[in-house]
Amino acid sequence: MGYVDEVIEMVQTKNANEPEFLQAVKEVLESLRPVVDANEALYRREAILERLVEPDRCIKFRVPWVDDKGNVQVNIGYRVQFNNSIGPYKGGLRLHPSVNLGIIKFLGFEQIFKNSLTSLPIGGGKGGSDFDPKGKSDREVMAFCKSFITELYKYIGADTDVPAGDIGTGAREIGYMFGQYKRLTDLYEGVLTGKGLSYGGSLARTEATGYGLLYFTNEMLKCNNIDIAGKTVVVSGAGNVAIYAIQKAQQLGAKVVTCSDSTGWIYDPDGIDVALLKEVKEVKRARLTEYKAARPNAEYHEGKGVWTVKCDIALPCATQNELLLDDAKALVANGVIAVAEGANMPTSLEATEYLQKNGVLFAPGKASNAGGVATSALEMSQNSERLSWSFEEVDSKLQGIMVNIFHNLDDAAKKYGFEGNYVVGANIAGFEKVVNAMLAQGV
Ligand code: NDP
Numbered sequence: 001m002g003y004v005d006e007v008i009e010m011v012q013t014k015n016a017n018e019p020e021f022l023q024a025v026k027e028v029l030e031s032l033r034p035v036v037d038a039n040e041a042l043y044r045r046e047a048i049l050e051r052l053v054e055p056d057r058c059i060k061f062r063v064p065w066v067d068d069k070g071n072v073q074v075n076i077g078y079r080v081q082f083n084n085s086i087g088p089y090k091g092g093l094r095l096h097p098s099v100n101l102g103i104i105k106f107l108g109f110e111q112i113f114k115n116s117l118t119s120l121p122i123g124g125g126k127g128g129s130d131f132d133p134k135g136k137s138d139r140e141v142m143a144f145c146k147s148f149i150t151e152l153y154k155y156i157g158a159d160t161d162v163p164a165g166d167i168g169t170g171a172r173e174i175g176y177m178f179g180q181y182k183r184l185t186d187l188y189e190g191v192l193t194g195k196g197l198s199y200g201g202s203l204a205r206t207e208a209t210g211y212g213l214l215y216f217t218n219e220m221l222k223c224n225n226i227d228i229a230g231k232t233v234v235v236s237g238a239g240n241v242a243i244y245a246i247q248k249a250q251q252l253g254a255k256v257v258t259c260s261d262s263t264g265w266i267y268d269p270d271g272i273d274v275a276l277l278k279e280v281k282e283v284k285r286a287r288l289t290e291y292k293a294a295r296p297n298a299e300y301h302e303g304k305g306v307w308t309v310k311c312d313i314a315l316p317c318a319t320q321n322e323l324l325l326d327d328a329k330a331l332v333a334n335g336v337i338a339v340a341e342g343a344n345m346p347t348s349l350e351a352t353e354y355l356q357k358n359g360v361l362f363a364p365g366k367a368s369n370a371g372g373v374a375t376s377a378l379e380m381s382q383n384s385e386r387l388s389w390s391f392e393e394v395d396s397k398l399q400g401i402m403v404n405i406f407h408n409l410d411d412a413a414k415k416y417g418f419e420g421n422y423v424v425g426a427n428i429a430g431f432e433k434v435v436n437a438m439l440a441q442g443v
């Protein structure tokens with residue numbers, strides 16, 4: 001058995017109850033075969049793959065807080081510090097009832113390669129909790145966030161580990177967490193990113209993941225002689241990534257006709273009204289039925305369904321494993337040209353393979369959604385130099401980073417004989433920098 005297969009089998013045995021982690025490891029390691037085969041003796045001796053798939057540490061803790069009725073609630077908090085070979089651990093905090101250790105490990109593992117692809121000095125980590133912010137009052141969210149940081153603050157710091165937003169964690173949650181960190185440590189430092197603009201946040205961080213997704217997609221299309229203007233786009237999700245992906249796609253001249261949340265989806269033949277979507281989701285924190293109520297021409301459907309809508313470009317921006325084999329078949333049958341992931345691992349392995357086999361340009365999230373964390377790293381730079389850059393400056397750096405990521409992975413794919421396979425390209429390009437650092441730093 002080859003080295004890659006041995007390590008996949010070991011991960012399977014040791015982490016049998018963590019399917020998402022296993023899925024992420026399989027996708028990465030299988031596409032690293034060409035590099036691993038070329039360096040097998042060295043990597044085996046140094047146990048590079050065994051070291052890569054085992055986090056530096058997993059922190060799990062109790063998060064007690066008091067709800068509005070005076071009852072004590074208990075959630076579980078996690079931080080997985082996966083790999084800091086090229087910089088301090090960096091990655092978001094997910095607040096969602098589905099969160100468990102396996103999900104945080106999959107996200108932390110992906111983050112290693114994503115952060116490496118940004119070309120900025122950030123290592124991989126991820127955290128979160130099974131706390132559900134939905135339906136909670138601001139005071140309850142604050143109580144949870146303060147309790148969460150009261151334990152986590154021991155393990156994070158501007159030069160150690162810098163958490164940020166993810167599903168369920170936005171500016172409100174980051175604000176409460178930053179306040180508690182400052183109170184406990186007396187340090188005014190860039191320990192969290194995605195902060196408000198008045199206390200160290202970066203302009204363009206809110207927009208960065210969605211905008212970055214479109215900068216990447218646009219470059220990928222351009223290099224394949226396709227113009228994004230006039231194309232029909234379907235988007236899933238209606239959160240931070242989806243909203244700003246829709247906005248930038250429209251600015252580039254495309255027409256976006258769908259969005260979704262965890263209960264249903266919208267088809268808007270006139271194109272999604274971003275201002276209305278922001279009002280419904282960012283201000284009211286309401287369901288998409290409110291979008292429909294304000295747009296007579298739009299349709300609202302319960303459940304899943306955006307991938308059945310005819311489109312040229314599909315952008316999954318909600319969560320993992322939301323685009324499965326049948327969805328990929330529906331997209332291909334409807335003539336899709338490109339699928340670019342805004343979410344982390346939204347496309348299953350089978351669906352990815354089907355899309356690639358059918359000639360669809362496929363951009364893996366660790367490359368195409370890296371604009372969020374890249375801009376977080378720019379926020380860290382601004383915090384370190386105690387300066388704030390203009391929106392235009394950050395946005396132009398973000399554009400440069402996304403274009404650069406595309407060419408790095410395109411080149412890596414070509415170098416190893418996998419031209420056009422951006423999954424292989426992203427994994428190899430992300431891995432090479434990390435592995436070189438690991439080798440240089442020894443055991
Ligand atoms: P948000 O919480 O802002 O939005 C998530 C959206 O996805 C919501 O509309 C949510 O619906 C919907 N959704 C549908 N099904 C699910 C489900 N099963 N679990 C969770 N959400 C679901 O999150 P983000 O937009 O920040 O994140 C979306 C994806 O992008 C995630 O995969 C995240 O890891 C990834 N990502 C985020 C980055 C960032 O900077 N924020 C950076 C890079 C990647 P509802 O409103 O009903 O909950």
Ligand code: 2IT
Pocket residue numbers: 090091092093114162163164165166167193344369370372373374376
């Ligand atoms: O998945 C991700 O890259 C994020 N949620 C953003 C992480 C960050 O540190 O900004």
